[in-house]
Structure formats: C-alpha cells, structure tokens
Amino acid sequence: MSQPLDRDPGWGNPSPPAAWASPNGAPADDTPSVIPPAPEPTAAYGSKTSPGPVVAPGAWRPPTLQPGIIALRPLGLGEILDGAMKAVRFNPKVTFGLTAVVITVCVTVATLLTTYLSGFFMPELRRALGMATDDSDALALMMVSQYSTAPFLSIATPLLNGLLILAVSKAVLGQKVSVSEVVHSTRIWAVLGFSLLVSAGTVIISVLFLALVVLLASLGTGGAVVAVLLAVVGGLALVAGSVWLTVRTLLVPAALMLEGKGFWATIARSWKLTYRSFWRLLGIYALVVVMLMVLTSVVSVPLAIVGAIVAVADITWATLLVTAVNTVLSYTITIAFEAVIVALLYIDVRMRREGLDLELARAAEVGEL
Numbered sequence: 001m002s003q004p005l006d007r008d009p010g011w012g013n014p015s016p017p018a019a020w021a022s023p024n025g026a027p028a029d030d031t032p033s034v035i036p037p038a039p040e041p042t043a044a045y046g047s048k049t050s051p052g053p054v055v056a057p058g059a060w061r062p063p064t065l066q067p068g069i070i071a072l073r074p075l076g077l078g079e080i081l082d083g084a085m086k087a088v089r090f091n092p093k094v095t096f097g098l099t100a101v102v103i104t105v106c107v108t109v110a111t112l113l114t115t116y117l118s119g120f121f122m123p124e125l126r127r128a129l130g131m132a133t134d135d136s137d138a139l140a141l142m143m144v145s146q147y148s149t150a151p152f153l154s155i156a157t158p159l160l161n162g163l164l165i166l167a168v169s170k171a172v173l174g175q176k177v178s179v180s181e182v183v184h185s186t187r188i189w190a191v192l193g194f195s196l197l198v199s200a201g202t203v204i205i206s207v208l209f210l211a212l213v214v215l216l217a218s219l220g221t222g223g224a225v226v227a228v229l230l231a232v233v234g235g236l237a238l239v240a241g242s243v244w245l246t247v248r249t250l251l252v253p254a255a256l257m258l259e260g261k262g263f264w265a266t267i268a269r270s271w272k273l274t275y276r277s278f279w280r281l282l283g284i285y286a287l288v289v290v291m292l293m294v295l296t297s298v299v300s301v302p303l304a305i306v307g308a309i310v311a312v313a314d315i316t317w318a319t320l321l322v323t324a325v326n327t328v329l330s331y332t333i334t335i336a337f338e339a340v341i342v343a344l345l346y347i348d349v350r351m352r353r354e355g356l357d358l359e360l361a362r363a364a365e366v367g368e369l
Helices: 077-090 093-130 135-147 149-173 178-181 188-217 223-247 254-257 263-273 274-311 316-355 356-366
Strands: none
Touching: 077 223, 077 274, 077 316, 093 149, 093 178, 093 316, 135 149, 135 263, 135 274, 135 356, 149 178, 149 188, 149 254, 149 263, 149 316, 188 223, 188 263, 223 274, 254 263, 254 316, 263 274, 263 316, 274 316, 274 356, 316 356
C-alpha cells in the first residue's frame, strides 16, 4: 500500500518512506522502517560493503529489477537521459501539466502588471531602454515583459523542482501520483528556502565585488588598471565558483524532498554525496543544459521572430501574447526536464554510494513504497 507523500515531522509531517531515508540512522521520527530486514547484501553494482561472488565472463546473471522508469542499479548517461524521457511520458499531467499551469499563471500576472504600470511610466521606460520617441510602444513592452517575469519565476522554479522530484521518485517504483497528491507536500518550502538562501548569497557577493571594482576605478589611473585586472580575474573566478557551487548543491532539493531530515543536516549530507561525483555530475548536467538550450531554441527562435515583427508593427496585444507563449513554452520544457534529471542523478549517486538500489528493490517487492 502506498504511503502518504508528506511525512517529515521536521516540517510538520510524518517521516518519508524508509527507502529514501539517509543511511545514517532511522527516519527523523524514529519510526521503524517499513522495509523488512534482509540478509547482509553482497557487493551488487559495485558496492564496497562486501566483495560478493565472482562471476565468470559470459555467465548467467540475474535480471535487474525495474518496477518503474529506470533499472534499480547504477545508471549510465544514456539510461539517465532515457529515464528522463520515460518520466515525462509516465506522468505528463504532473511533469508538463502542472509546470505549464504554474508558469502560465506567473507569466500572465507579470504581463498584466507590466502592461498596467507601463501606462504610467512609458516615457521613463523609453528613456531607460534608449528608445526613440517614434519607436512603438509594443516594442518597449516586449523588452520589459521578458524581464518582468523573473521575480515570479524565481519563486515558482524551486517549488516546481521539488514537486517534480517527488513525482519522479514515485515513478522509479512504477507509481503514478496525481497533481493533488503532489501539491500537498510541505517540504517544497524547504527547497524554496534553500533556493532563496543561495540566491541571496550570490547577490551579496556579486554586489560587493562590483562595489570594489567601482571603488578602485575611482582612484585614478593606477586604480583603474587594478580595477580592470580585478574585473577580468575576479569575474572568471566568480563564474568558476558559481559552477562549482551549483554542482555541489545540485542534489540538495532532491534530498530535502525525499529524506525527511533536518534542513542543515540534509544540506550537509547532500554536499558530501557530491564530493567524489563532482566531475560526473558536472559533465551530465552541462550536457543536459546544452541539450535544453538547443531544444528550447527550436521553439523560441521562431516565436521571437514573430514577436519582433508584430512589435515593429506596434500591435501591442499580439506582441505580449507571442512573448508570453514563448516564455511559457521555454520555461516549461526547461524546468520539467531539469527537475527530472536532478532527481535521477540523486538516485543514481545514492545507488552508487549507499546501496539505495537494494533498499528500493526490497521496497518494490513488498509493495511498501
């Protein structure tokens, strides 16, 4: 029998299914595991807990259990990408449907707010954008609407990531959850809090860095030279640091949603999980980002061209409509696939490092997860 999705007493709910819990102990509320004890496992899939039997080349091997979208063993790159496609097809109402609805609401609110406020500040808006007085209002609104959705999406994106990760964790065991079941999870607020924490830290560091560059540039010729060198070297260092931090915290949302431990304890454990998998995670995540950029450009470039044409013709409503549709499609594809990939990477790392495949296999066999 399937257990409730939300079971973390640290966030006001019971503990999560035991198969997802941290291997360092019992679930957060010390509830006994729903998975019955099993004999000491051998070294399946490269586990370091036991040497296991030696299998001769070409000998028969037991089939890998696959109750859901992926086989319960460490995954290769192709299997992760294939699992992402299967996850989307397995439960499209949650992966694409829920994402599209939330993004549409955000874009609609932002577009209406931009249109309303622009009526009061159109002259100032033109000057800020460096536009001539004879340029169309629709072109100015199109340029602003592309940025006005950012604050709304910065809130919606981590919430959607958490909800989709939860759906993927069920799809791994062949279980389909409804939208109403997913949205009742309260652990998404922990994911949102972590996202805002990282964003705030990034903004503070960037502002301090820019302030230092401006201060040096104001000190004269010598200071300007130092400012330029600092801007180049420091800018590259900030980019490298941002990439490093992204990879080291990549699994935090999945751990917050699935393990049911405390906030800081989960962040620390997720940080440790990425320690020996940094380059693999970086390579896979970078490849996925590039693939999504290519995929979304197939949709967004034609729509952007249409939007520019109607903007030049000064058809305001058509410009805003095309821009909104472009944003909704692009973000729906990106958010859905990134969340699925992160969930599968989390499961893969834990199968490689902690034998999660054995726990999930036992849970699938007894039908407890």
